[in-house]
Amino acid sequence: MTLTTTAATTWRSTGVADLPEETLELIDKWWRAANYLSVGQIYLLDNPLLREPLHRDHVKPRLLGHWGTTPGLTFLYAHLNRAIKEREQSTVYITGPGHGGPGLVAAAYLDGTYSEVYSDITKDAEGVRRLFKQFSFPGGIPSHVAPETPGSIHEGGELGYALSHAYGAAFDNPDLLIAAVVGDGEAETGPLATSWHSNKFVNPAKDGVVLPILHLNGYKIANPTVLARIPQDELQALMEGYGHKPHFFEVADGSTESHVDIHRRFAAVLDEVLDEIAEIKARAAAGDLSRPAWPMIVFRTPKGWTGPETIDGKKTTGSWRAHQVPLASARDTDEHLHDLQAWLQSYRPEELFDADGSVLPEIAALAPAGRLRMSDNPHANGGLLLRDLRLPDFRDFAVDVPTPGGSMSEAPRELGKFFTEIIRRNPDNFRIFGPDETASNRLQAVYEVTDKQWNAEFFGPDVDEHMARAGRVVEMLSEHQVQGWLEGYLLTGRHGMMSSYEAFIHIVNSMFNQHAKWLKVTNDIPWRRPIASLNYLLSSHVWRQDHNGFSHQDPGFIDHVVNKKAEIVRVYLPADANTLLSTYDHCLRSRQLVNVVVSGKQPAPNWLTMEQAVEHCTRGLGIWEWAGTEKDGEEPDVVLAAAGDVPTLEILAAADILRQEAPQLKVRVINVVDLMKLQDPKEHPHGLSDKEFDGLFTTDKPIIFAYHGYPWLIHRLTYRRNGHDNIHARGYKEEGTTTTPFDMVMLNDMDRYHLVIDVIDRVPGMSQRYAGLRQRMQDARILARAYTREHGDDLPEVRDWVWPDARELAANAEVTATLSTGGDNE
């Protein structure tokens, strides 16, 4: 099997073909066949080729789906087929109006791909019947473009990401054309409105070409669309303002122009556009990498084109009434049934299908062959093309940890060094995406080997650091854009990651939902091959407000993620640099997951050597024996558990106090890096067995659990555990304001002093004996609070605290680089 679709001569220029009438007729037949098959999917349960008069029982009892956008999608597909075949141009088709699912299924069926991947849907009348029945039917396929649709990398449904997915697919695919149909409804969404600017981030030589086609059919569910209701000169200005050269094509509502004439006009527009692209590509190949005005097409056609003009006396085609199922009563009224039959017959199926119900070969032959079929383009089944990353040994990037807490790092900075070597070894297969935060999140080491890809104006080196027309980092201030690019890059078989401030990642909650759903569904589709995981690094997390106001305060993305199917999601909370490195190496090797990794970026103590970190990450959680005071073979009196870097710091500081103040107390310290380990193994594949869990957390001892996010998640994850009722979780409770690091943990009662109080209050017998210590802890909090309010910084004894073993090293300036340094959050 050869997967390449790259012809010897890519980006051919053919000139505007003077297409013979015959070819135009064939295009029209292909289009009619696709439309017939689309309408059939929406309405028909039986009698697929209308070989007997249409009867009510032939109509589905529940009519579901969207007709309105479909004929436009099939029209474009037909014309692209013709051009692809002539130019041997590898092309992916992105269906922005994804609810036009029937059209894309029809196209894949006409291509032959559908029957290849679903052998049950044969190329005959029975296959057509099955094709129709399964659509939006129990046990069948969704009504939208979906993972089940061959050729798709773009889930229909939530709108807005057609162009960002398209550009994600284009990066590092220099020979690939992505025809991206943008619905005019979708064009109103925010993410789509900004994604036009993606053209400032592609390299005309090293990346593929996105051809945006604005499908201006004028209506949404119940309203006209904005872009269809502004004067053409405004629309032209808008597209030019976005950096495009628009080509306008229009079929007026009610036009009586012949279809052959219409096809001739559009074929000319398409050839012209593809030739312009070929010219740009040729210029780029000759060294001109400046940003061209890439062509795009404004495709203005009637909504529901070729459907019933009026229904029940109301204008339907060319109106929002054509959006979904125009003849809603086809099973219930003779009139609608009759109209449906007339509509279906208007495509003249008898000219399209042979006696067996196969599409006539000359019509099918309009499509290109093999991998050049858009429904079979391997880029749209990215796992086919996926190559493993060539990963260096992450251990080579270990930070030195002479003793726990004996050195400090900004953990993501060390991760950036690892990425640097990954970039060196994978110059066209790995990208870092970010909303202007790659350096802020401390990954800037990568700029030693690469640049930020940028293709707008350059102002010179004193302001444009690390910017070039090609580079592995792509940044724009839009989490939507960045996530969409990354998704498109991964779905077409490459590797990548994105970093974001933790609070702002909620911006893409719904995009995460859609991608997670995609992954989940593809797991059950045998012909879809696994793709690389979507890796997040959430830094500038909620425990450090620094430059920020009240807005950067929500650790709930983890909660959002955990609502998804366990087989798809992973959440990691590495407590230091070596643990982060080991974690990320694991993430980059994984497939079909969303990995959420949360790590602070401020200087913080390192706790584990690389060897220890690897062992810790392999287990996912474990006892940090060096930190506890339990004795061999005896159960501890209390378990101090932490998940997250700041919680770990406070838990250890509390353990330090307890070891000094309550030396007889047997304290166990547990650190959790893989949050899913806490869950019941029935709920998550990573879950510890109950036996293991009990062995670690005991079944009857108090567990003081300091957690990075909202504390109730710990309860939810451990809900079925034996020791669950003993867990006392501390975490984020939405109390923060701009403040110092220690003030922040105090506001949430997760500070070392309060954790000691928690221990005293929870361990039987302690409250009496340690009443004095309890009081001192309370006093210490008051003092610490008062100090911040006077000095604007944390008490030195808090700020500069180090783990006992490291105190000797504390004179060392590196260690006392303190936690007080301001960050550079937005």
Add this chain to the structure above:
Amino acid sequence: MTLTTTAATTWRSTGVADLPEETLELIDKWWRAANYLSVGQIYLLDNPLLREPLHRDHVKPRLLGHWGTTPGLTFLYAHLNRAIKEREQSTVYITGPGHGGPGLVAAAYLDGTYSEVYSDITKDAEGVRRLFKQFSFPGGIPSHVAPETPGSIHEGGELGYALSHAYGAAFDNPDLLIAAVVGDGEAETGPLATSWHSNKFVNPAKDGVVLPILHLNGYKIANPTVLARIPQDELQALMEGYGHKPHFFEVADGSTESHVDIHRRFAAVLDEVLDEIAEIKARAAAGDLSRPAWPMIVFRTPKGWTGPETIDGKKTTGSWRAHQVPLASARDTDEHLHDLQAWLQSYRPEELFDADGSVLPEIAALAPAGRLRMSDNPHANGGLLLRDLRLPDFRDFAVDVPTPGGSMSEAPRELGKFFTEIIRRNPDNFRIFGPDETASNRLQAVYEVTDKQWNAEFFGPDVDEHMARAGRVVEMLSEHQVQGWLEGYLLTGRHGMMSSYEAFIHIVNSMFNQHAKWLKVTNDIPWRRPIASLNYLLSSHVWRQDHNGFSHQDPGFIDHVVNKKAEIVRVYLPADANTLLSTYDHCLRSRQLVNVVVSGKQPAPNWLTMEQAVEHCTRGLGIWEWAGTEKDGEEPDVVLAAAGDVPTLEILAAADILRQEAPQLKVRVINVVDLMKLQDPKEHPHGLSDKEFDGLFTTDKPIIFAYHGYPWLIHRLTYRRNGHDNIHARGYKEEGTTTTPFDMVMLNDMDRYHLVIDVIDRVPGMSQRYAGLRQRMQDARILARAYTREHGDDLPEVRDWVWPDARELAANAEVTATLSTGGDNE
């Protein structure tokens, strides 16, 4: 106290003033003072007026904040002050680059408002010292524009909503100017990119005017901005494409033009723009309501303008290096300390403040007086202007429920009728916002009395139903836009609601976060008056996929909301039409909340008469005695609880089966409409006392709980309840695909048959005795599944099931209008 700021002659045209040198000097002094006060806030702990040489101890230990955008914001504020005063034009200032917080605090201080609302921050040297110290300091104010900032309705932080907030404020405020500064970083976000199109939704006579000012200072945290790096003709085309008439103003980086000349040039631009607006307003007043090309300003100035040119040998002003705190080592190095002193002195504070440290009166007098001060505009403290809605009696809209299940309704359709009368009574104080789904979500009755407001092209009545240049419904296909408009409308003291498909509401998760934070913070700011609640109607919920693919499947918005402070959020799950009406009446009367109301839109049985519904809503949850089989004074054997319409239907159908098949079993049926009732009263003000909870749910009987969303939320909410371990929650588990309604509940094991099995498995002693029933239930599920796969519809006995008391009425066509009708989801 008079709150009106409307002058007798609004929208004055003054012509371009030939400003005397003296005025230009005053503008400059005001600007210098604001910049001085901004820099002081970022850096100084003491020595506020530099009356002694600057010493390291005068510098804050943690330097936090953002300088880069600040001088542009203060420049614009100064000029607006001059123009407002001349024109007596009520103006709200929206700070898109909200991280320029120091600039807006400085402006409010110069206005005098700051000292009025914070009496501690006096107008003297000590006041200035306190103003400086509190900024981004423990116990102080956030670094961003925030609720604490007088004059603001726009939280800085998460970017993208400046224009949608501005337009929300403009609706129904015909005399209000909203000067909306859009950062060029923010301009890259999706929500901002589409929000320019808001100008197609305002009425030039009945609404206020938004003046967008694109603050093109060229850089983000570490990158140039896209819009600053495209040719000016492209930028011009983009703004024209968005429907604006751009006015360009530029101060080049490194320009040596005198400040007075710069001020003269900008004053002329501003006068020209304001005169253009006055002209448009005059034309509108004369009856021309067509969409004009509203002016906007492209304000291109150097980032960090007036700050240090270079620091440590690197270009700073006019680069991304000026974004945050340019002299980061001012406390640590003599060089930075010296540079800081020079920078502060460059504003010549000795010319700005008198001996006491008060700003010189002639400088302060640049600002307008009283409510014309932008920091004191009452629209920016909307609660001041809030009028109660004139609400009709919702009981008048009751649906007739002769017996439980004895009639059917599409619940939101009834709500729409209630809204109709609300609109009649509140023609300028209530709006409905939606992403093209108002009719789809069944609120279309409102079109009897109003239209969709639209000011793009009209194509005629056969396609443009219910569209007009003025109307109470505002729809655009962008949840961001709709939410932003609603927020702006509410924050300026009006009432409204938005409807959305449940799954798509995640698009605005982060916007909800920011608004919830705003409400929470304003609760603690005495001078901020309460505003109307933000009311959601989530329909097209996850239990009905219908026209949709895999994408419409996430009930997790409730989980997201519940993470917020209890005092701010409410979640309601009314089970039928009367309950929805009663719920929504309550929501519309509430203040300072986010009310999430979830209701299906498909025909569904009504259970409660209005009288019962009111009582039920008042309690928030309760026993439905008519549905249960418990006997007076005896505890039930099992509790069947439901929250949500589909869960209620299935629970009742299960209760029906049990009453027939296990007549001795004492079943209690509980319905929950106010989800927060389940919580511990310590966690939520609505929470039931333990005694009440135990009385309802028992402490030892099995509770089979059918819930609309992810089932673990029920566990989380009831975590501390005595009967918690007895709860067996069923709910959404992410298993759906396009299917029939009953198939959907079966896929999630929440169907009537499975609920009966749950009862058999959980009630002691039942599993043996009812083994036969259990088997029949399993068989029934298999049969039901198979039926859907053959017929594409649910088994008639399932689909047409009605509650026993209503069976007699079941012959009535209205009742059997079935659940099988397809919806019209996008």
